[in-house]
Amino acid sequence: MSKSLKILIVEDQFVEANHLRLMLKKAGHTVTGMARSVQDAKYYIAQERPELVLLDIFLSGKETGIDLAEILKEDNIPFIYLSANSNEQVLNKAKLTHPYGFLVKPFREQDLLVTIEIAKYHQEHGIESSIRKELLFQKQLKAIVKKSGSWDDRVLNIITSLQSLISFDLVMAVFYMDNKLTNQVLGYARTGLHEYQKIGIEELQNITDLKESEINELRNKSTVETEATFYNDQAFIRICDKTPIKKMIANSMNMKSNLMLPVPFTFHENGGLYLSFFSRQSDNYNKNHLTLCERLQEPLIYAIENLVNADKKLDQKTSSSVNSNKGKNVKVSGFESIVGKSPALLKLFDHILQVAPADTTVLITGESGTGKESIANSIQQLSDRKNQPFVKINCSALPPSLIESELFGHEKGSFTGATEKRIGKFEQANNGTLFLDEIGDMPLEMQAKLLRAIQEKEIERVGGNLPIKVNVRIIAATNCKLEKEVAEGRFRLDLYYRLNVFPIQLPPLRERKEDIGLLARHFISVYSCKTGKNVTEIAEDALKSLLSYHWPGNIRELENLIERSILLAKTDTIEHIPLPAFEENQLNNKSNEWFFKTIQENEREHIINVLEKCNGRIRGVGGASEILGLPPTTLASRMQKLGIKRSHF
Numbered sequence: 001m002s003k004s005l006k007i008l009i010v011e012d013q014f015v016e017a018n019h020l021r022l023m024l025k026k027a028g029h030t031v032t033g034m035a036r037s038v039q040d041a042k043y044y045i046a047q048e049r050p051e052l053v054l055l056d057i058f059l060s061g062k063e064t065g066i067d068l069a070e071i072l073k074e075d076n077i078p079f080i081y082l083s084a085n086s087n088e089q090v091l092n093k094a095k096l097t098h099p100y101g102f103l104v105k106p107f108r109e110q111d112l113l114v115t116i117e118i119a120k121y122h123q124e125h126g127i128e129s130s131i132r133k134e135l136l137f138q139k140q141l142k143a144i145v146k147k148s149g150s151w152d153d154r155v156l157n158i159i160t161s162l163q164s165l166i167s168f169d170l171v172m173a174v175f176y177m178d179n180k181l182t183n184q185v186l187g188y189a190r191t192g193l194h195e196y197q198k199i200g201i202e203e204l205q206n207i208t209d210l211k212e213s214e215i216n217e218l219r220n221k222s223t224v225e226t227e228a229t230f231y232n233d234q235a236f237i238r239i240c241d242k243t244p245i246k247k248m249i250a251n252s253m254n255m256k257s258n259l260m261l262p263v264p265f266t267f268h269e270n271g272g273l274y275l276s277f278f279s280r281q282s283d284n285y286n287k288n289h290l291t292l293c294e295r296l297q298e299p300l301i302y303a304i305e306n307l308v309n310a311d312k313k314l315d316q317k318t319s320s321s322v323n324s325n326k327g328k329n330v331k332v333s334g335f336e337s338i339v340g341k342s343p344a345l346l347k348l349f350d351h352i353l354q355v356a357p358a359d360t361t362v363l364i365t366g367e368s369g370t371g372k373e374s375i376a377n378s379i380q381q382l383s384d385r386k387n388q389p390f391v392k393i394n395c396s397a398l399p400p401s402l403i404e405s406e407l408f409g410h411e412k413g414s415f416t417g418a419t420e421k422r423i424g425k426f427e428q429a430n431n432g433t434l435f436l437d438e439i440g441d442m443p444l445e446m447q448a449k450l451l452r453a454i455q456e457k458e459i460e461r462v463g464g465n466l467p468i469k470v471n472v473r474i475i476a477a478t479n480c481k482l483e484k485e486v487a488e489g490r491f492r493l494d495l496y497y498r499l500n501v502f503p504i505q506l507p508p509l510r511e512r513k514e515d516i517g518l519l520a521r522h523f524i525s526v527y528s529c530k531t532g533k534n535v536t537e538i539a540e541d542a543l544k545s546l547l548s549y550h551w552p553g554n555i556r557e558l559e560n561l562i563e564r565s566i567l568l569a570k571t572d573t574i575e576h577i578p579l580p581a582f583e584e585n586q587l588n589n590k591s592n593e594w595f596f597k598t599i600q601e602n603e604r605e606h607i608i609n610v611l612e613k614c615n616g617r618i619r620g621v622g623g624a625s626e627i628l629g630l631p632p633t634t635l636a637s638r639m640q641k642l643g644i645k646r647s648h649f
Ligand SMILES: Nc1ncnc2c1ncn2[C@@H]1O[C@H](COP(=O)(O)OP(=O)(O)OP(=O)(O)O)[C@@H](O)[C@H]1O
Pocket: 337, 338, 339, 340, 366, 367, 368, 369, 370, 371, 372, 373, 374, 375, 437, 478, 479, 519, 522, 555, 556, 559, 643
């Protein structure tokens, strides 16, 4: 224990609260109080601000621990929930409050202390990393002021530096004088990871189909906002009704929330510039953005005033020069294998860049084929561990009896068949990254052992009796809803919280249709090369059909379809893509070359059918391996090869 903490216990059962108090005292912590209700807790917090709160969900009185969590979050006091398994609804509500940990009762003293250590690490690391980012931003601002360049380019540089602090799809930089908006408008829409499209008055005219005079009229009718403010959901709709220029932007570019960061000039009482951030997500901004804006205001005033003073010809600076970044395809190392530019994917890239260098555990969720493994690879590539092993284990492909020895290894003779000592995945991944794919399928009895290995950073080989220290970063992935698994008792709540430190949710392909064309062209070039066929194009109709399809198999399905289409293409252009809905229609008239399934598809379908009949049982009498006439291990590896998961049967 490196540092003792001031901890408040909020627990209505005296015996449990007292037991906690003794454990905390023994570990050197100070208990600032034992509250039985939210009201009690508020009293203790007012007396002495705790550094951590241990919080039971159900308390005496009307208010619950979740209500108190909202207050703690506002005051930036970290908290850990203590609870018995709760139902899905309560769990989801608790999750939304972003706790620093979750302990399932009854828990061991060791679990409590490790969870406190993790909470402390995240609190310090989170604050530290946001301070680091702000300091970096201030440094970048100074460099922008010193460097020469056009006004447009310098504004773009400021906006690019802000990207790591505030997420947006569009920023408008607008001058105001005497509380009126001027016609000096310059904006940038984000089009790629490091790509922006300039939005000047000409672009606005093109996008909105309005004349310059009509845009000016809308602007004159709009009021100036001089306070940092944010507008989400309905508030955004209301402010758009009051501010016609905002409404024009929202309607023409599909923006759904807005954050205003005013930069008032010190040399002009009623003048300044404001940065208006827009997002296509309807709840992108929150109170934390306002405090961030307050902190950013001063360095921004310094920078913008310097730029304005340095450039006397401000009036001409909004002329629409060609944006040097427009259309440039910048490949950022670590993301080479990830194709896409949709806002959803860009936001994801920002999150990945943020988490990759830290050793934080990452949980990647998303439907099958959305690219979870590819993202895990990128995280490893962008981390300090990039030259160390990246070891993968698919938790759904192995029978429960083998998982333990696969993860932790075994000593010679530890069980029948263990003729040699074996090093497990944890040891193989030492100093590197362990990717736990399909974590939702990890058998319950193994989950406790996995949790212990992650928390205590040590493992024991099966049949061994010496703990072995391991230094492994964990990335887990799943396509099932883990909250539901927890609520139904199939997944441990404490393991869920231990893994869910930094969640990354991959959107299904149907929710990022902007990427379909890019991905299709990418796979055309990959498979043309692989197959030696000279296919370079896709016909417009074929592309349209891709856009209207719902992609249950996501990117993997698109990749497979393009590969097949290339094999069957007779010219350099893919004229038609055999989407499953079309296949069904054509199955009836039986005159189509797509009617036949591949051997692999038949094999896959057959195995899934048999597994369904056996209720998912692989081994033993009446199990799938007996019916199929295959040894269980061979069946497991076929299932892995054919991408058959528990969720399929
Ligand atoms: N953004 C992307 N750009 C290019 N290729 C991609 C992208 N995302 C995924 N792929 C490709 O799609 C296929 C499926 O991706 P991946 O295996 O990472 O998905 P997954 O979500 O892990 O699937 P599962 O849940 O079934 O394990 C792979 O061949 C991968 O290379």
